[in-house]
Each structure stands twice: as structure tokens, then as C-alpha cells.
Amino acid sequence: MDSKINYTAIGLFVLLLGLGLAATAYWLVTGGKQQSFTPYVIYATDSVAGLTENSHVLYRGVDVGEVKKIRIDDKNPGRIRIRVDIDANVPIRADTVAQLRPQGVTGLSVLNLTGGKSSTPLTHRNSKGELVIPFEPSIFSRLEGGLNDTMVKIARISDRLDQLFSEKNVATLDSTLDHIDTLTAMLAERRSDISAAIIAGRKTLENTAVASQSANKLIDQSRQLVQTFKQSIQGLDATLKATDIAANKVSAASDNTIAMTQTGNQTLNNFNQRTLPVLDGLLSQLQETSIALTRLVNQLNDNPSQILYGAAPIPPGPGEGKTSASPNQIAPSP
Numbered sequence: 001m002d003s004k005i006n007y008t009a010i011g012l013f014v015l016l017l018g019l020g021l022a023a024t025a026y027w028l029v030t031g032g033k034q035q036s037f038t039p040y041v042i043y044a045t046d047s048v049a050g051l052t053e054n055s056h057v058l059y060r061g062v063d064v065g066e067v068k069k070i071r072i073d074d075k076n077p078g079r080i081r082i083r084v085d086i087d088a089n090v091p092i093r094a095d096t097v098a099q100l101r102p103q104g105v106t107g108l109s110v111l112n113l114t115g116g117k118s119s120t121p122l123t124h125r126n127s128k129g130e131l132v133i134p135f136e137p138s139i140f141s142r143l144e145g146g147l148n149d150t151m152v153k154i155a156r157i158s159d160r161l162d163q164l165f166s167e168k169n170v171a172t173l174d175s176t177l178d179h180i181d182t183l184t185a186m187l188a189e190r191r192s193d194i195s196a197a198i199i200a201g202r203k204t205l206e207n208t209a210v211a212s213q214s215a216n217k218l219i220d221q222s223r224q225l226v227q228t229f230k231q232s233i234q235g236l237d238a239t240l241k242a243t244d245i246a247a248n249k250v251s252a253a254s255d256n257t258i259a260m261t262q263t264g265n266q267t268l269n270n271f272n273q274r275t276l277p278v279l280d281g282l283l284s285q286l287q288e289t290s291i292a293l294t295r296l297v298n299q300l301n302d303n304p305s306q307i308l309y310g311a312a313p314i315p316p317g318p319g320e321g322k323t324s325a326s327p328n329q330i331a332p333s334p
Helices: 007-030 139-164 167-189 191-302
Strands: 037-044 056-059 062-072 080-087 097-103 108-114
Touching (some): 056 080, 167 191
Antiparallel strands (some): 037 080, 056 062
């Protein structure tokens, strides 16, 4: 008797069993809770060795997300672009920073978030509008970098020490020590001279101190002299101001004198041009009249009878007739 097998039922049973196992696994992984995640971007500036996709993202040691993608930033090859998904309920603040931290001795690393004391939420975004969490090198990266720098510096110091203690420098150092020995011996022989020089130097310093005191006194006297000179200059300024005022007054008086002189010159010119010619004519007439009066007085003094008989006839000159009578002859009275 042949048994009949229902392959459809078997397939359906296997499918339902697989879905149940998948749901159980998801429930075990997620704890039976539905979570929402917020994507963030982190730009690492040092090595991210040990960090892989699906690596955990911790917030002060608490698992809050995972790494989704790691690649070199195409805009800046000097940094690594890490995309992470973090639980939306985790408060990512403006002072939150991400650090790379090794996980045990497995060689793997995780991203650890620190900070979060600020009350301001993270708002910084890149050109694509993605929220960016600042990255800070871990203590191990700093130690590694510092160790490398220290080794480089130690190598440089070693090279310089090799150059310093070369055969040539050692020979030079030996020669310098010999010279120092010779100089020490010479100084020992010249101890008395050095002592005398020290005593002389001490006296010189004392004299210098005395000279310095004298110089200070001289400086004080110079200051007093300068103060007196300033006062004298102030008095001289006042005198100069008074002199300027007097000079202005003298200038004004001089201007008035010049104006009066110009007026007098104009009057004198008018007097010379108009009055003097008239006076000259009058004086000429007065002089002629005076001469005539003088002549008349002299004639009267010589012959007073002229008043009665008139002037004596003028004697005829040579060749003149005696019969011609003088026109000025006065006929005798009968």
C-alpha cells in the first residue's frame, strides 16, 4: 500500500518554521523593542585600524549604535569618512566628540562618544546636510604620534652627539684644555698683579660711585637751571608779547604819521605850485619899491630942496645941447 506525502504542507511548514526562527532571532537581538536610528557622519583624522562596518558605537561605554560605512573622503583624502547610525533617543549635544578606542586584545576598535554636558543640541552639518560629530584623536593615537616624534628627536640628538664628539672636535677639545692649563698657570704666576688690578678696580668703582653722586648733583642743578631757564623764557615771552603790543601801537602811530606826512607833502606841493610864484612876484615888487624908496630918501637927504624945486637937472652929456632942458626940470617960481 503506497503512502501519500503532501509536499505542499511540508513546504509550508518549513517556511513558517523559518519565519518563526527569524522572528525569534530578531526579537533576541533587538530585545523585542522597535528602535529608530539617526544617521551621523564622523570625519576621522588619524588611522582607523581595527574599525570595521557593524562595529559598535558606544556612548560612555553604552552601546547606542553601529558603524554603517567607512571610506576615504573624496573631497579630502587626509581624513576618513565614517557613517554611523545612533539611537534617536541618545542626546547628541554640541560638545559631543567621537574617539577611536581599542576593544580588548582582539585588535578591533569601537567608536566611543564623550561629552554631552552642553544643553545645545548638535546642529553642525556638512554640504550634504548630514549631521557631523567632531572627531578627537584618542590617547593611544596621541601617544603613538608623540612616541614617533620622540624617536625622531632622539635620532636627531644622536646624530648631533656623533657630530659633537667627532675626532676633530675631540682633538680641538684637547687643545682647548691644554690652553686652559697654560692660562691657569699664567694666572697663578700673576696673582699679585691680578690682586693689585682688583684693588685698583675697586678704587675705580668707588671713584665711579663718587663721580656718580657728583653727576646726580650736577643733574639736579641742571634741572633747577632748566626750570629757571623755563621761567625766564616765560618772562621773555610775556615781554615779547608786550613788545608786540607796543610795536603794533608804534606801527599804528607810524601809519598816522605817514598819513600826516603825505597830507603835509600835498599841502607843501600846493603851496609851492600856487602860493610861492605869487609871493615871488610880490617880493620882487616890494624889492623894487624898496629900492626906489631908498633912492628917493637918499636924494632927499642929499638935497632937501628937491621937495620944493624938484630934482636937479641932469648935466648934459657929451654932444648934448645946452639949450635942451631936462624934462624933470622944475620951472622956478616967479
